[in-house]
Amino acid sequence: MTPVLEVEGLEKRFPAQGGRTVHAVNGVSFTINAGETLGVVGESGSGKSTIGRAVIRLLKPDGGQVRFQGRDITRLPESACRPLRSEMQMVFQDPWSALNPRIRIGDLIAEPLLLHTKLPRGERQDRAEHLARRVRLTTELLTRYPSELSGGQLQRVCIARAIATNPKLIVLDEPTSSLDLSVRAGILELLAELKAETGAAMMFISHDLGTVKLISDRIMVLYLGGVVEYAPAAQVFAEPAHPYSQALMSAHLPADPMAVLRRHVLEGEVPSPINLPPGCHFASRCPVAVPDCRRHAPELRPVHGDTAHQAACLRIAEGANRIPELQHG
Numbered sequence: 001m002t003p004v005l006e007v008e009g010l011e012k013r014f015p016a017q018g019g020r021t022v023h024a025v026n027g028v029s030f031t032i033n034a035g036e037t038l039g040v041v042g043e044s045g046s047g048k049s050t051i052g053r054a055v056i057r058l059l060k061p062d063g064g065q066v067r068f069q070g071r072d073i074t075r076l077p078e079s080a081c082r083p084l085r086s087e088m089q090m091v092f093q094d095p096w097s098a099l100n101p102r103i104r105i106g107d108l109i110a111e112p113l114l115l116h117t118k119l120p121r122g123e124r125q126d127r128a129e130h131l132a133r134r135v136r137l138t139t140e141l142l143t144r145y146p147s148e149l150s151g152g153q154l155q156r157v158c159i160a161r162a163i164a165t166n167p168k169l170i171v172l173d174e175p176t177s178s179l180d181l182s183v184r185a186g187i188l189e190l191l192a193e194l195k196a197e198t199g200a201a202m203m204f205i206s207h208d209l210g211t212v213k214l215i216s217d218r219i220m221v222l223y224l225g226g227v228v229e230y231a232p233a234a235q236v237f238a239e240p241a242h243p244y245s246q247a248l249m250s251a252h253l254p255a256d257p258m259a260v261l262r263r264h265v266l267e268g269e270v271p272s273p274i275n276l277p278p279g280c281h282f283a284s285r286c287p288v289a290v291p292d293c294r295r296h297a298p299e300l301r302p303v304h305g306d307t308a309h310q311a312a313c314l315r316i317a318e319g320a321n322r323i324p325e326l327q328h329g
């Protein structure tokens with residue numbers, strides 16, 4: 001079956017001061033199948049949001065290819081992208097700024113139906129009620145304004161809007177990061193339910209590895225706009241192959257309290273995305289880098305012959321990719 005989303009060699013650059021260029025996304029490739037959630041992780045500035053926006057064509061890619069349901073949408077003009085919006089939706093981090101404060105909740109939920117369907121007003125309202133219940137909001141909230149709802153309730157409104165037109169792809173950009181810890185779990189539970197019910201492909205962008213672990217089937221680890229590891233979620237958490245993934249995972253505190261002793265804090269300078277060095281972009285911070293790493297840019301390759309688990313590190317072939325203090329715990 002054709003994946004819902006196929007991305008090959010995606011490139012995105014932004015102009016920076018002094019006529020320079022920010023290399024935000026550098027040759028990123030991945031696929032997402034129907035019903036599958038891809039978790040996208042990496043530190044701030046690694047290109048997560050840019051990739052999310054480029055695949056649903058809120059941004060125009062500078063290179064590579066984005067295929068949605070088998071159709072190349074990379075260079076579609078804006079007017080041709082508009083009809084696609086009903087099939088590709090995005091949920092943003094901050095529900096307060098995503099919703100017009102002067103529109104009632106019921107109309108906000110029904111808005112995508114107004115924009116993308118020919119349903120009459122009565123049916124749109126019925127459907128808004130149904131959607132509100134589906135995201136576990138009481139229908140009495142439909143007559144209220146955004147300022148009268150909590151952050152968690154507003155994010156549920158955003159999710160209701162995102163699923164209103166039965167999209168095939170939903171990009172969730174840090175959907176729980178702005179919410180109190182106590183409401184995050186409820187939103188994640190809702191997303192997991194919707195994933196199963198809707199069969200939509202989801203791209204889940206987050207800093208929070210615990211959250212990503214709960215919801216993702218596969219994980220893509222980014223560093224300076226490039227993919228350093230791409231694998232089934234359980235594998236990335238159990239056996240991260242790339243030294244950057246190892247450091248990232250070690251910073252995530254699992255239930256084991258002794259894990260804090262095995263944290264690896266990265267040292268060294270992060271190169272500027274304006275002036276990327278040759279070779280591996282992680283080499284300046286990598287505890288296991290050798291001079292060759294600074295000369296040759298590693299490609300994503302199967303880890304120990306497993307094509308489902310790929311990592312971009314020259315040292316894997318020699319079995320020298322483990323950060324020593326993590327190895328010995």
Ligand SMILES: Nc1ncnc2c1ncn2[C@@H]1O[C@H](COP(=O)(O)OP(=O)(O)OP(=O)(O)O)[C@@H](O)[C@H]1O
Nearest residue numbers: 014015022024043044045046047048049050051273
């Ligand atoms: N509109 C823009 N103009 C110039 N540079 C940009 C623009 N948007 C993003 N960038 C740059 O592109 C790079 C990737 O940014 P992006 O926001 O995609 O990263 P991110 O991983 O989502 O970060 P965060 O977790 O902080 O949201 C960064 O260096 C950022 O400064």
